[in-house]
Amino acid sequence: MTVLSLDALSVSLRGRPVLRDATLSVGAGELVGLIGPNGAGKTTLMRAALGLLGARGRSSLAALPARERARTAAWMPQSREIAWPVTVETLVMLGRLPHMAGGQRPAAADHASVDRALARMELDPLRHRTATRLSGGEQARVLIARALAQETPLILADEPIAGLDPAYQIATMQTFAGLAASGHAVVVSLHDLPLAARHCTRLVMMDRGRIVADGAPDAVLTPERLAEVFHVRALHRQTEEGPIFQPIEVIR
Ligand SMILES: Nc1ncnc2c1ncn2[C@@H]1O[C@H](COP(=O)(O)OP(=O)(O)OP(=O)(O)O)[C@@H](O)[C@H]1O
Secondary structure, three states: OEEEEEEEEEEEEOOEEEEEEEEEEEEOOOEEEEEOOOOOOHHHHHHHHHOOOOOEEEEOOOOOOHHHHHHHEEEEOOOOOOOOOOEHHHHHHHHHHHHOOOOOOOOHHHHHHHHHHHHHOOOHHHOOOEHHHOOHHHHHHHHHHHHHHOOOOEEEEEOOOOOOOHHHHHHHHHHHHHHHHOOOEEEEEOOOHHHHHHHOOEEEEEEOOEEEEEEOHHHHOOHHHHHHHHOEEEEEEEEOOEEEEEEEEEOO
């Protein structure tokens, strides 16, 4: 089942094209890694897909009324600023707002969603702490939990694992993979190619505003594309422990 479909989505900012003819369908069960060098257009693609940026072309998500959009897609932006000194539990409950009628108090189902999201991100010990006083990585996990609490068919996350320690990076990718395996569609942008290769079911590679490759990680991460798009050489091995992928050298 297709959860997101983009058709020739294009964005120009200050007269400069930064997203060009992005066409993409994401289905339930997929964990899509959006990869590409700095400035390739990953954030722009996600923001245009969400309808947060004016774009030409079509996004099935941007076409939805605002409330339905919020029930369809959870969005975790790159900026991790938490503005209010509320508890972790309260912040995660904000993810439930699209499911509540105006002025309504959280129902049992909302509390249950928050509990599940906190447990998934191992945040139970922090649930009564003030969110603004947590470390950067802890705040990132809280914001992922808020997105999970929305319990939407689609999750879009912009560099969700940046700044997390290795254990939480792996655990978070496993959480996303688990959500995909249970029928969600997940799109994450990330710079960590080893984790992208290992956990994503599909990679979409961007370069200078265009999608230049889309497919299984092995098919996308070819030596030629790595050299041309990322200017690196990498070791790529299939092992009993799954694929091991490691950039090792810059090529200019
Ligand atoms: N408000 C803006 N005005 C003009 N240009 C912008 C604006 N926002 C982004 N851009 C440009 O659009 C291009 C794509 O940026 P985008 O943030 O989508 O890239 P990205 O792939 O997410 O990069 P990164 O990996 O560095 O986060 C960049 O060249 C950037 O400088």
